[in-house]
Amino acid sequence: MKFALFTGCVAHGATRELMVSTKLAAETLGIDFVEMKSAACCGAGVVSEKSPLLADALNARTIALAEAQGLDLVTICSTCQGQLKKTECHINGDEEYKKKINHLLSDGGHQYDGHKSRIKHFSNILASPEGMQLLKEKVTRPLKGLKCAAFYGCYVLRPSELSEFDDPDNPTALEDIFTALGATPVYYPSRTKCCGFPIVMMNKKASLEMAGNALLDAVESGADCVVTGCPLCHLNLDSYQPEIDKLLKKKYAIPVLHLPQLVALALGHTPKELEMDKHIVSTAKVNHILASQ
């Protein structure tokens, strides 16, 4: 399997451990990820606030780059996934708009087709029959006894009319992957909720309360850790967890893992290799459960 990897910005910035673990997981699984080094930021739904056309043009350029490579495009961020799919949906349903976008791209030598490359989140690949088979073959350290609470991230699920990720109200992709890794999925109501990150600069209290309520739900459902496919969710759930604790005064601390970290752990990589020591909330509990197997 070979894909054009759209890393997104945060995997090269505040969550570099995501990039490290993605590379290790892909290498060990034998999946070839070719990094798209000239792809621009997806805009995170923010650039479109300034100009919807600009956001679509930048994302169409990214999709065109993957199409030119003849590869499907893989994302490692729910936000990037959602934005690229949204652009695809906007353009593919409107021939006039497609012409306008291609006119803009043509001076850079790009051409958006819209049907040559499929846009997939890494979890889509892993949850596919081929991905599941691959995990079955490659898992060397089943994560027995580790109870994992999935946190999907809004953009892969909603608006569902723009996404073909999973059932927006009852997704199973992440939990299916957890099971294939030997871990135990924990189902809890907040797994499809918002982490609050998009408004952390505008309404911090509401943002942290959202994240805190979701984490508390995971803790009360018996999870050992939360696992997310979105680095922005990771920032709010992990980096802000000490402030969430001060705000909600619930006295809990729960590690938050990136999905590729969990996958790579089951493939035999060590927490140190996956830079789990860089997380704000200690992942010692996860390490301890794995060590006691």
Add this chain to the structure above:
Amino acid sequence: MATFRIKRYNPEKQPEAYYEDFDLDIPSGATLLDCINLIKWTKDGSLSYRMSCRSAICGSCGMKANGHALLACQRQASSLLDKDGTVTIEPLGNMKPIKDLVVDFKPFWEKIDRIKPYLQPGEEPPPEKERTQSPEQFRLIDDTSTCIMCGNCYSDCNTLEVDGNFLGPAALAKAQRFVSDSRDQNTHERVRELSKPGGIWDCTHCAECVERCPKPARPFYRIKEIMTVALEEGVHNNNGARHALSFTRSVKASGRLNENQLPVESMGYFNIKGLLELVPVGLRMLLKGKIPPIIHKSIDDVKDVKRIFKDLKQ
């Protein structure tokens, strides 16, 4: 036989809500509302809920099924059953229950009132006949005009769950109806008001409102449209607008987000209180080596990205 697990509440009899199961054979093709009517007519006449048109027009029968808001008259009951043949019915969220499935819509309507839901055509004397719009002008407000005020979006809004001050998706969608109306002359004042705390920039992008909206109104898209107008109108003196402008500038300069610059510029360089709020998380990340690289690198071929910005006059 299906089980309808309904959340009951009657404060005159007992202060706590409880769940009651009703078993029912679902008639072929019956909607959830048909089934609830059957339960009321044949099993318990005290069950309270709102309903009227049975055709997804009046917006009265909003309720939660399996945790998500919907119009009971718009969904086949059989499609809602879980693997045990049960559907859980609860009142809409983010509003206070009055009895069983009936909630108090007062805050919902107060927020609709707050956005001034009427045309403000300005000081010019009215035309002799009606104020007309071209089809293109109407298209800008067509979707939001379809809102039936069912409250489903308000019920499942993630921001409202933690902040009752948020205007919420229905009121903001209604606001877009006037912000983008070619006949309204108060656009600037409207977006200035809507940019204050509790307004557009407190929307957390969860898009639950799009999922729950039974009509094409889809409030999240409307909120984004107001944001664009607010930025065009120069209403920039707030964290949300500064965030959008800083983000876009960053992509223009390097093709990618500058994560060190964005929080500072969103808060504003002279917003000492806001900047101090960034210190704890910044320090934690610094100590763990999570601060994004100080030297911000551009993507390859950033020239082409800059060209697109230039072509679009951005």
